[in-house]
Amino acid sequence: MKLFKKIAIISVTIIVLSLLGGYLYFQKKFTPPENYLNVSGTAENIPTRWISTNENSHAALLLPIKLNGIDKTFYMQLDSGSPITVFYKNSLESISEKFPNRIKIDNEKNKISTGFKIGNLNVISSDFEVLNYGSKIDFDNANAENIIGTIGTDLLEKRITVLDFKHNKCSFIEKIQENNFIDFEFKKRKILIPAKVDNENLKLLYDSGTSGYELITTKEAWEKYKSKTSAIKTEKGNSWGNTLAVFSASANKKIQFGNASLPLSEVTYIEGTSKLQNFLMKQSGMQGMIGNKLFLNHTLILDCKNEKFKLE
Template identity: 60%
Template sequence: MKTFRKIAFTLLIIFIVLSAGGYVYFDKKFTPPPNTLIVSGISENIPVKWVADGDNLYSALLLPVRLKGISQVFYMQLDTGSPTTVFYTNSLQSIHEKISPKSNLKNIFSSFKLNKMEVSSSGFQLINHGDSADTENPEAVNIIGTIGNDLLEKRIIILNFKDHTCSFTDRIDEKGFSGFEFKKRKILLPAKIGNEKLKLMFDSGTSGYELITNKESWDQYRLSNSHIKSEKGNSWGNTLSIKSSAAHQKIEMGSSILKLSEVTYIEGTSKMQNFLMKSSGMKGMLGNKIFINHILILDCKREKFMIKESEVKHSK
């Protein structure tokens, strides 16, 4: 699951990339690597598995995947804050050692299946992360990697938070869809709270939060006398305080209006991060929780989106 360190680092990268002052250098530095994914087929109604953390029922969104030659189901976190799909080295090594030690490691992890859709690459990125997989228990929730926005460049995603399913398709009737920005494989959705127009990044890795924003907006949107829930985090040695408070606002996005019942900000970020946030024009990040009981459709290739409450029909 995404840590607070990664959240803060993601914020820093986005704010720097979008700020005018550092654009030339960071535009090149933080441009994601080429998309090496090869995707075949489509997949409908993949069951979503939620990871709970205390009172937060939506701490992470997991999708079930299958690896070549292995019958056990594994899981990958859907993280739209990540530009690239990655595997976790620690998890893969343990699977290789316990299940198929004589097989070629590269062959086992050169592809995965999401129901009927196959995703392959000549070289998935590996990061030093993850836990040793429990291959003895068929009910174990072994998280072996992260699905990033390189997959969303290849397929339209339909996140049906209402029915807890996820679909990937290549065609859909986009009548009534609205536009959004897809920069550096980051999803920047236009929004409006009151009379204020906002640009908000959809980061499903910050799953259990509705809206993470700056202190000024947090004070503006929260209910002034509401309880403040505090959590601790760490960013490269700096202690972070994550504060969430009840809100009673409406967010207009496209043709839909969502209820904002909680707002969050991160205390302890540097002055540079705060400055870059203000200068970038981006006012925060949206997690999965804001879309609960809705259907979110994202066509990153065409930069079109829609939020619905009714059934989605695929075009034929």
Template identity: 55%
Template structure:
């Protein structure tokens, strides 16, 4: 599953930092490329389209986008676990077949020159990354959710971003009042939010591409946070071929993120990672990961240039 792959990637990065010369390895391997986006104007109150599954009505977030010169609407996932905005080669192959003069991916270089709009905001680059992902698109249905790519955190460097989960909308603006904002870390375009739980200060990775779990943490902290005797749910996961076990239990905690208190109703940990990886995860200073599920009744505002945020 995507969430577990990201956790493993983080663990690998932490291991690299502890090796001789690990700092330089980390910089080469995990530092994102330069921000190649050109962004003009703003987008306000753009509706969020949720991907609904049998198990989760909020499994992924999408925004409608329009490619320059094409009336057909498309969608891109809001995935702030990705440090770059990118497109899916398999999906763009369908678009290219329909509009060969407007979409011309460079398969050899794994990049494409495009301009797309979100509301009134225009985003363009001569070198969007392409990945071997996606599927054949359905142009026969006007209401089809044709997904062509991922919106990453490079866009957050260009605009202040508001995810309004109360009203299922998203905005990208140039200026906002900063009253009530607090500091967060934006390391290598990763969003690390300060939190407090059981009188303990935490640093939590926020990944908008994940909605299945409220808080993923270590087994030791999972034991402290969960309700004793509560019903435990176990699921199977897979990370690059390695089997994982995902254990979730009910909780009755209050977690403070920034200056906002929120109800933490469940907590999760993952089995299958090594004891050394778990130790390195804790010693790195990052104590877990949150997705959208914890924020569904709130509004999150991120000013990544100034490294300030608020939750309402």
């Protein structure tokens, strides 16, 4: 009996250590690095630009920026699903060819030391990450969508963000009167907003990288929310080069954020996400993701530092 008892104790110990080790691994792997942005100034009423596709007129939200030392407007995607601001290597190399010695990528560490401006907002870092991604810059086309990187929630953590979707403008400011603001969670620089559908409390990740979708949820919830007679729209999505199958259907619901009630006219679910992504979604407690499309006629104000938001 003593032998069996020892074996049982050892087995339990191994399981506990394995679970703890797994927890610590995921905590380390998915905890963003320290916010390395040095931010000064503010940006007010910056005009935004939408990327359109055949299936989606609001596929991504772009902000005009200028790299330090280069008098040329480029664009970066505002992605509230990314905890860090990153640049695209292929795009930077293209800029470097035209402006020698202005950009120096540390290819060994995949880092770059540089800065950029959004209006009068200055963003500087010696540790911007560089992803093997992006396209060559079209310098001859004044209307080209020359996207050179992604702006993440590390910038949103440094400033109060005002997204005026009705007038296609964006501001990054330091102070605002926070009357009738609502609490939200800002965990690991992820924006988790409380909402209600059919009087059910939900925790939804605001991911502007899924810009053109109102609500992305599980297949089970999708079946529950969608109109029974709705046609199903199928399209291919892209997540950092990975192809996903995206299914959308019309809905006739209301989604509530505090006292603000918005029409929910479409719901979506995605196939092709990894088991790890699905596991992390469940662990976070969130029931879905919301993109920019839901807020097109409204203004969304996010104070990530103090975990407060308002929808107008």
